[in-house]
Structures are given as structure tokens and as C-alpha cells.
Amino acid sequence: MEHVILFAGPMGAGKTTAIRSLSDIKVVGTEAANTDRETADKPTTTVALDYGEIHVSEDEKVRLYGIPGQRRFDFMWRILRERAAGMVLLVHNDAPDPVGAMSEFLLEFADLCERGGVAIGVTRMDVRPGPTLTDYTDVLERERPDLMVPVLAVDPRDRGNMEMLLMSLIANIEMRAVYGGAGALT
Amino acid sequence: MAPETGLAAGTLPVVDAPPELSGWAGAASAIHAIQQMPMPMMLRLHIAGHEPVEIDFAFHAFAWSGSLADLPTHPESVLVETRPAIPDRPSIELPGRPLDPLLWTIGWHAFGEEPAPWLREGDRYRLRRWPSLSELDPTLDQVRMIAMLGNAFATADELAAAARTPPADARRLVNAFGVLGILRRSAGAPALDAAPPSGTAEPTAASRTTGLFSRLRQRWGR
Numbered sequence: 343m344e345h346v347i348l349f350a351g352p353m354g355a356g357k358t359t360a361i362r363s364l365s366d367i368k369v370v371g372t373e374a375a376n377t378d379r380e381t382a383d384k385p386t387t388t389v390a391l392d393y394g395e396i397h398v399s400e401d402e403k404v405r406l407y408g409i410p411g412q413r414r415f416d417f418m419w420r421i422l423r424e425r426a427a428g429m430v431l432l433v434h435n436d437a438p439d440p441v442g443a444m445s446e447f448l449l450e451f452a453d454l455c456e457r458g459g460v461a462i463g464v465t466r467m468d469v470r471p472g473p474t475l476t477d478y479t480d481v482l483e484r485e486r487p488d489l490m491v492p493v494l495a496v497d498p499r500d501r502g503n504m505e506m507l508l509m510s511l512i513a514n515i516e517m518r519a520v521y522g523g524a525g526a527l528t
Numbered sequence: 529m530a531p532e533t534g535l536a537a538g539t540l541p542v543v544d545a546p547p548e549l550s551g552w553a554g555a556a557s558a559i560h561a562i563q564q565m566p567m568p569m570m571l572r573l574h575i576a577g578h579e580p581v582e583i584d585f586a587f588h589a590f591a592w593s594g595s596l597a598d599l600p601t602h603p604e605s606v607l608v609e610t611r612p613a614i615p616d617r618p619s620i621e622l623p624g625r626p627l628d629p630l631l632w633t634i635g636w637h638a639f640g641e642e643p644a645p646w647l648r649e650g651d652r653y654r655l656r657r658w659p660s661l662s663e664l665d666p667t668l669d670q671v672r673m674i675a676m677l678g679n680a681f682a683t684a685d686e687l688a689a690a691a692r693t694p695p696a697d698a699r700r701l702v703n704a705f706g707v708l709g710i711l712r713r714s715a716g717a718p719a720l721d722a723a724p725p726s727g728t729a730e731p732t733a734a735s736r737t738t739g740l741f742s743r744l745r746q747r748w749g750r
Contacts, residue, residue, distance in 0.1 A: 345740060396747075398740070398743050402743065404740070472623040474623050475626055475660040475662070476627070479660060490675075491658060492658040494660070494662045496662070502665075506665070506671070509671055512740050513674070514678060516741055517672075517678065517679040517680070518679045522679045
């Protein structure tokens, strides 16, 4: 049995790091030199996919796919979203418009949000404290009152943080499947 | 020293709470009342032996010099001071600290294992949004109950039965969400299924459900 969870978000949000924190295998990455240092000041960025696994048991695993944050790679988003049970959306708080970026990704992945679930991890809140988590949840309440979305401040380097975010997502998907008529993680 | 900016003139006097509203109960009731008010309010909590806690509801933030872990479980006294705030003018230095963890802590302790006085017997409750509790590191039992209440109306006792947790924990959780102001109420919603999803009959920690949540929990030993 296997489950697919996507890690999405703008470039520099910490998707690759988050998958490394959770994965039981060495993460398979496709990083290349970052030529867009204005958007994210880091030497490399994911150009196709990152891939990691959590081994639940001998015959069950959670496949973790990090999809590139840049829109020019959005064909990869389309390939994987059909298979995904849920999505961890990471947004870095020191981005120019992190709340707007969250809204944009939720709109882009609206079908996945409806079918499965989404959990939002706000990273780098220690670097820039505003916007606050309430700013994110206020927008979610306004734009998607039908969706229950966990929003947590996380450090993608912290395995405990990432476990809590993933467990919040899975709990929400399972409870929505039972009580809300959505798809299920079996 | 708490900043005084943004406070309107004509503040209300500090009043000693009656015995039935002692400890956190009075503060929780005041906060719950303020959450229902249309005008922006500022609240100051005078906790015996601690610096005052300043809460600005309009900006969903608070200011306090201490750590939440230092808040007493059963404070000797908590005096509540409320002031109308001037719209668009924060009463604390922003961004302040996120309010949910503070309100959760107060609500969790305020009424012990009893339901908060504003909860009506027989009514069911559901979350309007997921609480922002990163700072508190909630337990996975609590995460699961949050997910249940996020997707279905339930009484605290139904929630406890469905999550297979002690009723007192579910009552404290619902009380806390009432203080956060994130509950929707329904008098006519159907009862929560007591055994989601495909639960096993025995309420053991290892078999609360057969879903991925439980299997990952076992895998990670949490």
C-alpha cells in the first residue's frame, strides 16, 4: 500500500529540507543552480522533483514528492496531483507576499484540496514575524470557508515540526473522509 | 511596563472576581464575552505574582514578558481589566505574540473537567478554523480531536467517545476552543459517529483507528 503526499510552495520555502527531515531514505533530488537569486537567495533549486519515503511497515509507504516552486515547471504539478492524497503547502514568511502565495497555490491545487486535503506550514517566521498565523487563517476563512486547513509555524529542518504538520494533514484527511464525504487514506 | 498607546479614554475599573469566577474561570468568561462583542476591545490580565498580560483582540495578539509554560495552572487570583480600543490602533507593540496558544492555555484550565458555562447541554459544536497551536506542541490525541471537530458537529462527550479519550480531556478541549472563539454551534446537527474510521472495538492506545494516522503514530512511537 502506498500514499502520495505532495510538498508544494514557492521557491525557497523549504520543501526539499522538509522532505529530508521526514524521509527514511536518502532523498532523490533534482537540484540545479538557481539562476533566480532575486526570488530566493540560495545556490540551488529543485527543477523537477524531490523524492523521499516514509516506511510505515514492510508493505506500506508514504511517498513524499517535492514539486518545483517555479511556474515554468508546473507540468510536474499536473502529473502528480492526480495521484496525491494530500498536500503540504510550505510558504516562507519573508517572501514578498506570502499570504498571496498561499492563496495562489490553493487556487492552483483546488481540485486536490477538495478531493484530499492540505496543511500549510509557514516557515522562516523567526526571520520575519509578520504576517502572523492569524493573517493566514483569516484569509483562509474568507476565501475557503468550506475547507478546514491546519496552519502551523514550522522549521523544515525540525523533524518533530514536520511530523506534526504531516500528522495534522493526515488526521484532517481521515476525518473529512469519515464525516465530510471526501476521499480516504485507507 | 505595558504600552498605553491605542487605548481610549474612560477605562473600566478593575473589579475583584466573585468566587465562582476565581482563577482562570473569570478570565475565560470575560474573554468569551469579548469575543462576542462587535467593538474592538483590549484586555489586561493581572495575574497574582506575574507581570500583566496585555491582549489586543483586534490584532489577535498579546504581549507578556513570560513564557506560556510559566502561567500558573491554578492562579491565586486573576483580575480582568477591559478597555475599548481605538480602531486600527494597536494597544501593544505589533506583531506581538499569537493569541491562540494563550487562550488555549486559559481555556484548558479555566473550568477543570466541567463544561464551560456558555456551552448548552445537548448542543453540538464544530470548529470554524484550525487553531494555531504550533507553540504549544499539542498531543496527537488532541490533533485527532481537532480534526474531528473540524469536520463534524459534536458534543464533548461524543467527541471523547469517537476519539476514545477521557471525557474530561474532550471537555477541556471544547472549553479551550470556546475561549478561542472558534466554535460554531448547532442544536440540530446529527450525533457524531462514535467509532471512526473502521475503529476496533477495544479502546487501546495502539488501536484507536486502523487508518494511516494510527499506523504512522505507532511507527514513530508518538
